[in-house]
Amino acid sequence: MSEAMTAVPLTTSDGRPLKSALASAQLRAKRRAFFLVAPLLLFIIVTFILPIGQMLHRSVYHDGLSANAPSLKAWFAANPEGTVPDEAAYAALAADFKTMKVDKTAGIAGTRVNYTLPETRSLITATARNADDLAPPYKVALLAVDPKWGDPAVWQALRSASSAYTMDFYLISTDYERSPDGTIQRVPENTRIYVYLFVKTFILSALITVICLFIAFPVAHLLATLPMAKANLLMILVLLPFWTSLLVRTTSWIVLLQGQGVVNEALIALGMIGEDGRLKMMYNQAGTIIVMTHVLLPFMILPLYSVMKTIPPSYARAARSLGATSWTTFRRIYLPQTLPGIGAGALLVFILAVGYYITPALVGGADGQLISNFIDFHMDKSNWSLAAALSAMLLAGVLVLYWLYDRLVGIDNLKLG
């Protein structure tokens, strides 16, 4: 049968083989579809893919030293790691300093080396300032400017920074550093911060997600089961804050929760706490949790509501009529059907929380800051490469969780509305 068909291919009425006619018709449809989505695709590439690519590139690239110290770079390329810097190395360094002085690039070069080894920035800028006085023998001349030029740690840092592509920023963002002999070690305990912050960010985000779920579940259920008129009113109450500016909502919480705020004043007026016992609910971790829970709550309520709305009440009634207790009905019948909504809401809230910036910045005080606030800090300090490395790690963390979610729950088992 199949042999007969291949022997005599099916054709369309005008004699073209059916297969190619279908292919060309589909190609036309595909092309039309592509042109329809092309604007969006272009938009996403320009505003999303390219910037993220640029960010990832920046996290491993900093040409502050390599672009401004070509002779030094050449010396490092010619001499393997561990070579003791000879006169040629110092001569290369001196030559680079002379060009740096003319081009005014010592600051950029120094900044780059300073990221790898603190306190080298002024060494480089000061030496560049005196570059005109440098004369052979260069080793003696440079050591006379500053004895630090004989320090192997400085040379190790120069070598590491002389390559534009570097993993140094990822080392810093995981609390590691290069020791003078080139091995990788953890930074001293009192400067370890990023791993702690990543862990804290993920734990706080998970906590906020769980709190949101517990608050949102009954609300969404109420919304889905109340008569239309009442449900609409409730819905507006949910949406109204959602439509309000984030800054307005955050500052309203400050008014409510601060030391001299409405809540504390009310509690004191009621005699529940004394003047000394004012609750600290603002400018700390508690503030971050409370305000972020409120701000992100609609993102949990809405997917839950849209899923609950589609669950026929007859299932629960059937379970009850077959003798299940109300708890069993909830656990075995209702809850499993809301899972797509829970998954969607939790993923949405969690991912938003992990990257949240404004709210912790305003209400987080010292211990309520998340990793995003430190990314912002390094943007401010113009250390964009470190900010990019931290962002890339955050992105990777979220993708890993997304993958885990897909493996455990399944991403097609997700209903966003």
Added chain:
Amino acid sequence: MKKLLILSTALTLVGFSARAELTVMSWGGAYGEAQTEAHVKPFAAKSGIATVMVDSDNPATPIKAMVEAGNVTIDVASVEYADAIRLCDEGVLEAIDASTLPAGADGVPATEDFLPGAITECGVSTDIWANIYAYDTTKITGTVPTVVADFFDLEKFPGKRGLRKGAKAVLEFALMGDGVAPADVYATLGTPEGLDRAFAKLDSIKSEVVWWEAGAQPPQLLADGEVVMTTAYNGRIFNAAVGEGKPFTIVWDGQIYENEMYVVPKGAPNKDAAMEFIAFATSTEGLQAQAQQISYGPARKSANATEILYKDGKTVMGPNLPTAPENLANALETSSTFWVDKDAELNERFNAWLATN
């Protein structure tokens, strides 16, 4: 998010510069207002060049971003001393020819008239300002704080403290609070033990600290009763106290002062007008005009030669300036070389300390 902010700021600035010919960026609040009244408006009136003022939490940040992005939309910026040096080293600023600055009102050439260090390769001082601490006289009665150690004394003066969120000026302040003499502060801070000592001192009040970031916050924190005392920029407290009648008192013991610099970003769209603006604003009259608006000291000898009155017409500015002899009794000048070099490292440590303990 930050990029978006920078972008949107840049866009707004483009909007501004389409109308204005010269754009000046400063710190906003009482300070920005003072520079607007003393420099921006008179310059526009005199030169006929339309000039506008825009605000930033710290103008040094957007400058660097603008120059790197190749889209410079401001012509003049007011930045901290260490930033003026750092950005100059990085090639982000235009050099300023000191010989183009006008001589003092008494005819002394600018290079001799300015106080030492007030003119750098890329910047000219617009004033000398100080980090001080202040308290509300209606909240602290009886024994009042008079020395820097009192700020760290929670037993004598219980209550919340406001501190600037950042290593600079805070670490020096902590060491002076621990009894280190101003002359020894940077030598001490340069050693690991000295640094630990500064953090240990901060540890002793950490639970009571409210951290502020924008210069307008400390007077607000004091007024709201959120803190009993706070560090602040002295001019902000002065303007709240004298200008708005708030019951705030400044403690000058342990003040940390430095020059504020006018700089021109590299590639500023109106470089010539910017240089003209700086020459105008940092003349004897320009510096005096600013000191009439806010209590920051002029960095020219000739500007300090005559008595300056606050804009209310009766308050004599002299004793309210960081440079008044009685205020300099136990004072520290910020070391720009120290901070240019150690800013990144110490802020890392500070952040780690802030976020973890």
